Amino acid sequence: MTRPGSGGRIEVICGCMYSGKTEELIRRMRQVMIARQPCRIFTPRMDTRYSAAHIASHTGSQLEAVPITSVKQVLAAAEDVQVVALDEIHFLEDSPQAILDACQFLADQGLRVIVAGLDQNYRAEPFPGMMQLMAVAEQVDKLYAICVRCGAYATRSQRLINGDPAPREAETLVVGGLDLYEARCRQCYQQAP
Numbered sequence: 001m002t003r004p005g006s007g008g009r010i011e012v013i014c015g016c017m018y019s020g021k022t023e024e025l026i027r028r029m030r031q032v033m034i035a036r037q038p039c040r041i042f043t044p045r046m047d048t049r050y051s052a053a054h055i056a057s058h059t060g061s062q063l064e065a066v067p068i069t070s071v072k073q074v075l076a077a078a079e080d081v082q083v084v085a086l087d088e089i090h091f092l093e094d095s096p097q098a099i100l101d102a103c104q105f106l107a108d109q110g111l112r113v114i115v116a117g118l119d120q121n122y123r124a125e126p127f128p129g130m131m132q133l134m135a136v137a138e139q140v141d142k143l144y145a146i147c148v149r150c151g152a153y154a155t156r157s158q159r160l161i162n163g164d165p166a167p168r169e170a171e172t173l174v175v176g177g178l179d180l181y182e183a184r185c186r187q188c189y190q191q192a193p
């Protein structure tokens with residue numbers, strides 16, 4: 001198989017909820033499609049907020065995607081493409097090392113690998129898989145939302161249960177919309193009780 005150039009690289013798009021990560025991923029993939037580069041988009045099956053066969057931003061733009069439960073499926077379905085995009089990688093159940101290894105392998109094969117996901121969980125702790133990818137990526141873009149409390153740049157995802165900060169022992173991964181999460185800045189973020 002021949003691929004033009006030696007463009008293997010990893011690009012990370014990270015940030016808190018509502019920072020526009022998927023929107024940015026979709027923007028980059030639209031450019032790839034306009035250039036007619038063979039590409040494939042993958043999304044963890046667990047994210048069922050929107051159509052299972054699409055990635056969709058909160059603002060409504062969407063692209064077709066292959067639903068997956070493991071990065072192994074990405075490796076199996078990336079043989080004939082030049083660009084691979086993985087949205088919401090924090091929902092993958094693979095180990096951080098497995099995610100890192102898969103992305104490194106694809107980039108080493110000459111693929112452009114674009115990965116989007118949360119950099120911190122609702123406890124404001126780094127997601128291990130994302131931490132490692134950020135370290136090895138050729139390009140890292142950290143996006144910001146606007147703090148709903150004060151209007152500053154928001155970097156954290158405040159998880160709320162009945163309006164109060166979610167306790168530390170709550171389940172880490174919960175798919176939610178505006179009722180469950182708020183984007184907040186460092187000052188307005190309330191540490192989980």
Ligand SMILES: [Zn+2]
Binds near residue numbers: 184
């Ligand atoms: Zn604030």
